Amino acid sequence: MSRTQDVVEDVQRLILDGVLRPGDRLPAEKELAAELGVSRGSLREGVRALVVLGILEARHGDGTYVTDLDAATLLAPLAFLADLPGDQGPLHAVRATLETEAAGLAALHMTDAHLARARAAxxxxxxxxxxxxxxxxxxxAADLAFHRAVADGSGNTVLSALLAALAGGHARRRVWDELHDLAGDRTFEDHDAILAAVAARDPDRARLRMAMHMVMVEDLLATASGDGPAPRRRAATTA
Structure with missing residues (x-):
C-alpha cells in the first residue's frame, strides 16, 4: 500500500473516530505529517486525493478543512461514471430502480415548492x-430539472444525491442532441403523467408512470448507441 493511501485511510479514520469533525481545520502540515508518520510530500498527495473525494476542502490562504460530509458532496464523483461512453445498460438499470422509488416517495412527501419546480421544468x-x-x-436541462425536482421531493437526501450523481449530464445531452425529434413529445407526455400521479399523492401510480418512462429512456439509449430498441422483456425487468 502506498504512503498516499495510508494518509487517505488515516485521515478517514480520524474523521470516523470523531477526532476530526465536519468543518474542522486540519492541523498544520508538519504536525499532521508527524502524527501520521509520513513525509510532508506524502501528506500533500493524500490531502489532494481527499479533496477530490469531497472529504476535505482546501481554502487558499486559510488551510484545509473537513467538508460537511453530506451525501451530495461525497457521491458527486460518481458523475464521471455516469458520463463514460460505452454500454450504459447496467447503470441505467440502477438509475431506473432509484428513479421509480423516488417517484413513489415523492407522491408521499413532495412539498408545494418541489411540485412548483417540477411544473416549471x-x-x-x-x-x-x-x-x-x-x-x-x-x-x-428541462429534463434534468424535472427528475431532480422529483428526486428532491422524495424526502430522502441520500437517494436524491445518488440520482444527482447518476443523472449523466453529458450522456443525457448526447441523447438529446441526437434524438430530440424522437424524445421530445414522449418525454413531455411521460413527465406530465408522472407529475399528475405525484400531485394526486398516488405512490403506486407514480412508480408505474416513472417505470414506464425509464423503459422509454432505455430504448432511446439503445437507439443512440446504434443497438436499436431494447427488447421489451428486458426493459420491463430493468424498470
Missing part, C-alpha cells in the same frame, strides 16, 4: 418543443 419543456428551432441543450 415541464413548462420549459413545452416551450422548447414549440420553439421554431429545437434546442437540445434546453430540452436536456
Amino acid at each position: 415541464l413548462d420549459d419543456t413545452a416551450r422548447a418543443l414549440v420553439a421554431t428551432r429545437a434546442d437540445p441543450a434546453r430540452l436536456a
Whole structure:
C-alpha cells in the first residue's frame, strides 16, 4: 500500500473516530505529517486525493478543512461514471430502480415548492418543443430539472444525491442532441403523467408512470448507441 493511501485511510479514520469533525481545520502540515508518520510530500498527495473525494476542502490562504460530509458532496464523483461512453445498460438499470422509488416517495412527501419546480421544468419543456428551432441543450436541462425536482421531493437526501450523481449530464445531452425529434413529445407526455400521479399523492401510480418512462429512456439509449430498441422483456425487468 502506498504512503498516499495510508494518509487517505488515516485521515478517514480520524474523521470516523470523531477526532476530526465536519468543518474542522486540519492541523498544520508538519504536525499532521508527524502524527501520521509520513513525509510532508506524502501528506500533500493524500490531502489532494481527499479533496477530490469531497472529504476535505482546501481554502487558499486559510488551510484545509473537513467538508460537511453530506451525501451530495461525497457521491458527486460518481458523475464521471455516469458520463463514460460505452454500454450504459447496467447503470441505467440502477438509475431506473432509484428513479421509480423516488417517484413513489415523492407522491408521499413532495412539498408545494418541489411540485412548483417540477411544473416549471415541464413548462420549459413545452416551450422548447414549440420553439421554431429545437434546442437540445434546453430540452436536456428541462429534463434534468424535472427528475431532480422529483428526486428532491422524495424526502430522502441520500437517494436524491445518488440520482444527482447518476443523472449523466453529458450522456443525457448526447441523447438529446441526437434524438430530440424522437424524445421530445414522449418525454413531455411521460413527465406530465408522472407529475399528475405525484400531485394526486398516488405512490403506486407514480412508480408505474416513472417505470414506464425509464423503459422509454432505455430504448432511446439503445437507439443512440446504434443497438436499436431494447427488447421489451428486458426493459420491463430493468424498470
